[in-house]
């Protein structure tokens with residue numbers, strides 16, 4: 001997209017003004033509209049930069065965490081229009097997610113200790129990468145509360161897999177992918193015993209509690225994580241936080257922040273200072289530097305131990321094999337963000353005004369020379385901060401997370417306390433510009449800003465508070481995403497967007513042209529397994545099969561008809577209704593529900609789904625298509641007749 005230049009705006013404005021001089025007030029007159037709506041020239045410019053006329057499309061697609069909703073929110077940039085919610089850890093009826101049999105199985109993969117968990121605290125989405133560039137094939141997102149990770153296929157924007165972390169009790173440093181998505185990384189947050197269902201008192205934190213990093217092996221061809229080829233590194237009970245994978249110069253390595261390396265045990269009730277005080281007593285915490293490539297070989301060589309059936313490299317082994325190093329970092333950091341060339345690692349410490357730029361070259365040199373300033377309490381070599389630092393830059397209060405520009409050496413860091421974004425040069429260590437945001441920015445995101453080739457152009461500030469920005473909707477307010485133009489020297493605020501579904505911790509945005517979503521499935525596909533659905537039938541082959549008290553319907557949907565039109569069952573029957581959408585036309589989705597039986601399915605063109613339930617009450621239950629699909633949509637229905645056992649039509653008449 002061409003930069004909309006100032007001259008063009010003035011011309012546009014002048015044209016409007018000119019008209020105003022000759023015409024009476026008119027709703028079609030630009031100057032009149034500006035005046036009536038109280039808009040400035042700046043507003044007009046921002047509108048022109050973000051407005052996408054009908055029929056035209058946005059340039060970037062953003063995938064936002066849906067926070068406590070356990071979903072993902074998809075919107076496009078620069079218009080900031082919401083396109084879709086993707087059900088991930090939470091049932092989502094529009095997509096039938098958690099209502100049809102196949103999607104129920106996906107959600108069931110996320111059961112923990114034999115129990116359904118129907119919500120998730122989604123934090124950090126990551127797009128799959130090829131050679132460090134976003135490839136638009138898959139999206140991964142973590143659940144912090146119930147340590148899980150989900151795989152979303154971007155061919156149909158559906159959740160295909162959920163894996164439960166076998167050793168963590170909470171997880172925050174994920175998802176981050178390695179350069180070719182060999183692994184999806186997630187790090188623990190609050191340390192706990194790694195063995196499942198094992199209790200040790202808090203006082204034994206140093207000995208019995210552990211953190212860690214998990215490397216989930218991703219099979220791109222299958223589009224699934226392979227749990228048996230995945231492994232973890234045991235880490236000390238420093239509270240691990242955000243992570244990032246190395247790239248370019250640092251390919252094969254990963255970096256994980258920590259806070260509360262004090263390993264503090266709180267307890268106001270026991271007369272001890274609270275966690276927030278005890279956890280920030282020291283001036284520094286530790287950046288973990290891990291050689292994951294070598295770690296994978298160590299696991300292959302059989303040097304990992306099994307915990308809960310999962311390969312875990314002990315701290316001892318990691319140190320012996322030269323996999324794990326620590327570097328002090330300013331206390332309570334949040335983001336650790338590798339530069340596009342992989343040469344530097346930027347750490348932002350919330351409680352320090354500086355961002356610290358570490359040099360991977362220096363880190364390598366220290367490791368090679370065996371130059372360590374000490375060992376930590378667990379025997380892990382600690383590289384001196386000054387031996388690893390490239391520079392430190394004072395940006396402002398509460399630096400939190402960093403993203404990169406397409407321009408060399410240019411980075412953007414969110415300043416939580418100052419409610420600002422700082423634009424700065426990490427090579428020369430100087431501040432270039434600042435802009436205020438509304439308010440309390442957490443993360444920020446530039447277009448393809450995690451990749452080896454950031455696309456520049458726009459930045460989105462993910463603000464925790466929106467306070468006075470939108471029409472009030474009660475005490476629980478939406479968070480706000482503010483779109484900022486970063487194409488010029490000075491950042492310019494363009495647009496405020498409310499995020500109405502949970503706390504959007506983090507977002508990633510990809511060039512829309514890289515996404516190649518399908519418009520239909522091959523007829524008879526089970527979209528959650530990507531395989532032919534056993535319940536699929538062609539037109540004319542529809543049937544109802546009864547085996548004992550099991551009734552299985554093989555039906556089809558096509559405008560404006562559900563086949564079969566009647567389903568006869570008896571009370572107590574177990575009913576499975578398979579439905580195939582026979583449409584070839586784009587966007588001709590049908591839905592399906594049976595009155596009061598709490599079933600719903602979304603059946604996109606070509607898809608086959610099954611809903612299953614017990615017909616446990618006698619009566620007459622209409623079923624119908626839930627997606628308005630044609631002029632005769634309301635006629636697209638039928639009846640499920642649940643008859644008393646042994647019921648016979650009377651012979652009368």
Ligand code: RUQ
Pocket residue numbers: 123124172334442443505
């Ligand atoms: S996060 S801002 Cu930084 Cu996972 Cu919430």
